[in-house]
Amino acid sequence: MVPRYARPAMTAIWEPEAKYRIWFEIEAHATQKLGELGVVPEAAGKALWDWWATDPQIDVEAIDAIEAVTKHDVIAFLTWVSEQVAAHSGQDWARFMHQGMTSSDVLDTTLAVQLARATDLLLEDMDGLLAALRTRAMEHKYTPTIGRSHGIHAEPVTFGLKLAQAYAEFERCRARLWDARAEIATCAISGAVGTFANVDPEVEAYVAQKLGLVPETISTQVIPRDRHAMYFATLAVVAGSIERMAVEIRHLQRTEVLEAEEYFSPGQKGSSAMPHKRNPILTENLTGQARMIRAYALPALENVALWHERDISHSSVERFIGPDATVTLDFALARLTGVIEKLLVYPARMQANMDRMGGLVHSQRVLLALTQAGVSRENAYAIVQRNAMKVWDSDGRLQLLDLLKQDSEVAAALPEGELEEKFDLDYHFKHVDTLFARVFDEQPEG
DSSP states (O other): OOGGGOOHHHHHHTSHHHHHHHHHHHHHHHHHHHHHTTSSOHHHHHHHHHHHTTOOOOOHHHHHHHHHHHSOHHHHHHHHHHHHHHHHHSSOGGGGTTTTOOHHHHHHHHHHHHHHHHHHHHHHHHHHHHHHHHHHHHHTTTOEEEEEETTEEEEEEEHHHHHHHHHHHHHHHHHHHHHHHHHHOEEOOOOGGGOOSSSOHHHHHHHHHHHTOEEOSSOSSSOOTHHHHHHHHHHHHHHHHHHHHHHHHHHHHSTTTOSEEOOOOTTOOSOSSOTTOOOOHHHHHHHHHHHHHHHTHHHHHHTTOOSTTOOSHHHHHHHHHHHHHHHHHHHHHHHHHHHHHHOEEOHHHHHHHHHTTTTGGGHHHHHHHHHHTTOOHHHHHHHHHHHHHHHHHTTTSSOHHHHHHTOHHHHHHSOHHHHHHTTOGGGGGTTHHHHHHHHHTOOOOO
């Protein structure tokens, strides 16, 4: 993870000490249940928890030193814990840890806990973003602006509708994250090759319940990686939605458009060379972060195909993508929320841009009116287009309405008053309430 793009709460989930604390909880819960089942002395589980109750500091450096010899991280951890428990209790109760278990039981279950906790933070982030989008959408519910297709003026929309569309998209993203959390939050304590030969399934169920997970339906020696592939693919989809919003803001901030822009704080500098610059650096940064998050989905998909009951080709991949994808997405969601909350919106510029093309945005209404007046669609299209192209070629200096009034074929089909009515901007916004009601689950006004 890159500290520049990391926030403390999410980073803490992936710190070595946090990982080792989860490892201990898994081992201690499993040992306690094994004691209840009579497989190991009940005093073994009690000794582990008694030591833990002293609030021990996890000595990461000491564990790393043991691993340098053993070349095995779980064994190194178990060795260190054994030493601590023996020193605390005076007996080697920790020898009963890990009975019938394999390293993947600890590693995979821990990863499930970490991803579940990370997703809880991502869901909180999403709630903050949704709240910001809702507030700004309501603020600009009826702020007219031009809708564009292919980057070209199309027909009028409102800026509130743009934000409402983003709200609906991120609401879907939130639902996907919720589903992804459920998909990933599984526990495997099934032993070598997943047969439960040396550990009772009740141990798995007990550990899962204690850690807020559900037992894996059937594992091999690992939790199946299709779950992880779906999880990281979901993060990639969320990143795609972040980038879509970021790109929209970047386009709106272009000098030629300048309908909205990122907040520019006092003392901020836009360029080392050009003092006038105000650049969309936050949303450009979000585009880059989205690329990275999406990139993590591919190795997660490639991790699905492991050899037989297990190999560790997935392990090194997940040491990268687990922290990096969640930390980066956490940062990106928070950054986008801040951008939306402070976004500078320029309604007058939106109106000026819409008016710039001489009323061309109303061409479809005239086309439809002519067809309803008895003109064939082909002829109606040709009539409107020949006048529209004159406006286009004049760079908006001519007005479409004026040219249409002078067109004899239009005059023959449409009274002047009816033609003028086709240039009413409010016509395009008659269903804004309906759309807002769909998005925000509210009753339409009126």
